[in-house]
Amino acid sequence: MKKWLTISTLCAVLLIGGCNTANDQQVPEEVNGEETEEDPSTEQTPEDDDAEQEGEDEGVENNEDFLAVEDEFTKEFLVSTDVEPGFHQMRGKLDGFEMLIPENGIISDLLHDIENDDAETVIYTFNNYREKKLYDVQVMYQSHYPEELKQSYLNVFKRANNFEGEYKYVEANGLEMYYGSLEDKDEYGPYVQYFSYLFAKDRNQAISYSYTAMCQGEEECTLSFEKDIAMAEKLMHSIRLLDQ
Numbered sequence: 103m104k105k106w107l108t109i110s111t112l113c114a115v116l117l118i119g120g121c122n123t124a125n126d127q128q129v130p131e132e133v134n135g136e137e138t139e140e141d142p143s144t145e146q147t148p149e150d151d152d153a154e155q156e157g158e159d160e161g162v163e164n165n166e167d168f169l170a171v172e173d174e175f176t177k178e179f180l181v182s183t184d185v186e187p188g189f190h191q192m193r194g195k196l197d198g199f200e201m202l203i204p205e206n207g208i209i210s211d212l213l214h215d216i217e218n219d220d221a222e223t224v225i226y227t228f229n230n231y232r233e234k235k236l237y238d239v240q241v242m243y244q245s246h247y248p249e250e251l252k253q254s255y256l257n258v259f260k261r262a263n264n265f266e267g268e269y270k271y272v273e274a275n276g277l278e279m280y281y282g283s284l285e286d287k288d289e290y291g292p293y294v295q296y297f298s299y300l301f302a303k304d305r306n307q308a309i310s311y312s313y314t315a316m317c318q319g320e321e322e323c324t325l326s327f328e329k330d331i332a333m334a335e336k337l338m339h340s341i342r343l344l345d346q
Contacts (some may be wrong), residue, residue: 169205169206170190170203170204170205170206170207170208170209171183171190171205173208173209175209175210175211175214176203176207176208176209176226178195179192179193179194179195179203179209179224180192180203181193181200184205185202186202188204188205189202189203189204189205190202190203190204190205190207191203192209192224193344194222194224194241194243195214195216195222196216196219196220196222196243196245197344198222198243198245198307198309198343198344199241199243199309199341199342199343199344200340200341200342200344201241201337201340201341201342202336202337202340203226203239204228206228206229207226207227207228207239208226208227208228209224209225209226210225210226210227213225220244220245220246221242221243221244221245222242222243223240223241223242223243224240224241224243225238225239225240225241226239227239229318231318233323233324234317234318234319234322234323235315235316235317235318235323235325236315236316236317236318236319237313237314237315237316237333238312238313238314238316239311239312239313239314239337240310240311240312241309241310241311241341242309242310243307243308243309243343244307244308244309245307246306246307247301247306247307247308248306249306252301252308255299255308255310256269256280256299259297259299259310260282263282263284263295263297263312264284264286265282265284265297267282267284268282269281269282269299270282273303274339275339275341275342275343276302276303276304276343277300277301277302277303277341277343278300278301278302278303279298279299279300279338280298280299280300280301281296281297281298281299281338282296282297282298283295283296283297283331283334285325285327290316290317291316291317291322292316292317292325293314293315293316293317293325294314294315294316294325294327294330294331294334295312295313295314295315296312296313296314296330296331296334296335296338297310297311297312297313298310298311298312298338299311300338300341300343302343307343309341309343311337311338311341313330313333313334313337313338315330315333315334
């Protein structure tokens with residue numbers, strides 16, 4: 103499960119930040135079929151390399167300011183901005199659910215899917231660059247689900263998240279919420295995971311939700327279980343299933 107999360111997150115990060123694969127070295131140009139020599143005055147010096155590296159570092163840091171309202175695809179989901187400090191309100195494209203999204207949350211078009219006009223998957227990521235943390239939120243909405251399979255859905259979801267405990271249960275926002283959490287470590291480093299299955303009480307709509315906090319890339323960081331769970335629960339409790 104964690105590996106899939108990391109792969110999906112990597113795709114989104116690549117889309118957000120882009121890939122700088124350009125070669126900084128100049129290639130001799132051909133003029134009238136002959137190669138021209140590079141002007142020594144334009145040759146890059148170690149000092150230039152240091153200045154360029156400093157500029158790249160600043161650019162990476164500035165990625166923290168890449169906001170949801172600036173991303174063309176993410177903007178298509180926003181129904182209200184600044185609903186509270188640091189958060190916007192987003193709605194799925196099937197008009198089946200709404201929830202909060204952090205102001206620096208980015209939805210990738212490659213990680214968004216609609217199936218048969220009755221199921222939608224939305225994945226968004228956001229970062230805390232100063233603490234070298236990366237967050238992945240996945241929401242899978244179903245406009246109709248077979249009520250007799252409710253327990254099967256819960257069991258499969260538990261196995262998918264490698265969770266051996268028992269769900270906790272709460273009712274809020276007209277939803278029955280079954281949720282769990284864990285912290286662990288794998289080959290990619292430590293992570294905190296929170297997941298829940300939410301069922302509408304008065305109709306057979308459902309939505310699965312998962313939140314994962316991890317270290318960014320191979321950077322070392324310190325995860326706070328209590329802090330990350332608090333954010334995960336805030337986002338979960340913001341979810342509303344809409345009438346169809």
